[in-house]
Amino acid sequence: MEAWEKGGFKGTGVERISENRVMVTSDDALLEDLQFDADAKGTVNVTFNFLTQEVTEKDKFVMNVIQQFYDSKEVFGGETYEIRKSPRDLFYANAGSDQTADKNETVVLQAQQINEPALYNWYDAEGNLIHEGATFATSVQIGMQYKLEVISLADGFKDYAEVQVDLKPDALQNVFPNPATASVQVNYKINKSSSAYLSVIGVYGSNTSQNYILDINQDATTIDVSNYPLGMYTVVLIADGNIVDSTNLLKE
Numbered sequence: 001m002e003a004w005e006k007g008g009f010k011g012t013g014v015e016r017i018s019e020n021r022v023m024v025t026s027d028d029a030l031l032e033d034l035q036f037d038a039d040a041k042g043t044v045n046v047t048f049n050f051l052t053q054e055v056t057e058k059d060k061f062v063m064n065v066i067q068q069f070y071d072s073k074e075v076f077g078g079e080t081y082e083i084r085k086s087p088r089d090l091f092y093a094n095a096g097s098d099q100t101a102d103k104n105e106t107v108v109l110q111a112q113q114i115n116e117p118a119l120y121n122w123y124d125a126e127g128n129l130i131h132e133g134a135t136f137a138t139s140v141q142i143g144m145q146y147k148l149e150v151i152s153l154a155d156g157f158k159d160y161a162e163v164q165v166d167l168k169p170d171a172l173q174n175v176f177p178n179p180a181t182a183s184v185q186v187n188y189k190i191n192k193s194s195s196a197y198l199s200v201i202g203v204y205g206s207n208t209s210q211n212y213i214l215d216i217n218q219d220a221t222t223i224d225v226s227n228y229p230l231g232m233y234t235v236v237l238i239a240d241g242n243i244v245d246s247t248n249l250l251k252e
């Protein structure tokens with residue numbers, strides 16, 4: 001990998017999928033301009049997988065790996081691999097149901113296990129490997145789709161599944177005490193917006209209207225209502241300029 005990096009990671013028909021792994025994506029893949037130091041040696045480990053959703057009746061495959069000089073294209077080494085596929089009961093990856101969560105809430109993603117030795121790998125939306133194992137706990141910052149890869153250790157068969165974790169909408173959670181006499185605590189959750197405020201509007205017995213800027217990184221604020229006239233009020237949550245939720249408040 002260091003020799004390939006020295007040449008600028010040139011290649012065709014290949015995709016780098018982790019620090020030291022490259023996936024072949026065409027029948028004539030090429031790693032170009034590997035710059036080895038004198039007397040340097042490197043090891044290439046080759047693995048093969050069969051996608052369970054694309055498996056065919058073909059049971060034998062051949063892969064030729066050829067090493068040649070970059071400039072002259074003279075061949076000076078190589079290896080031939082014969083891959084034989086045995087019949088088996090197919091399995092399918094299952095990453096569980098889509099979930100919703102509050103920002104910074106920890107969610108647990110659970111792969112359905114296939115009842116045989118297997119690898120369970122989780123990837124983010126950019127294709128980066130972020131976890132190995134059937135159970136994956138993550139703190140939600142933004143809505144994201146995760147991809148699960150399940151690989152049988154017996155024969156390399158594998159399958160993929162996806163699961164979506166979305167942020168819940170911005171919301172008012174509760175206002176208490178209600179009815180109130182002196183002060184109220186308003187619990188809220190800002191998951192998606194970059195700014196928010198509360199608007200307290202009198203709807204019966206008062207024409208009072210007050211706004212309160214919210215800290216979107218907090219989840220509660222206290223409002224002094226001791227000077228509010230008696231009556232019914234609507235507490236409105238406005239996030240990024242849009243009304244997203246509301247509830248009633250009675251001042252006694």
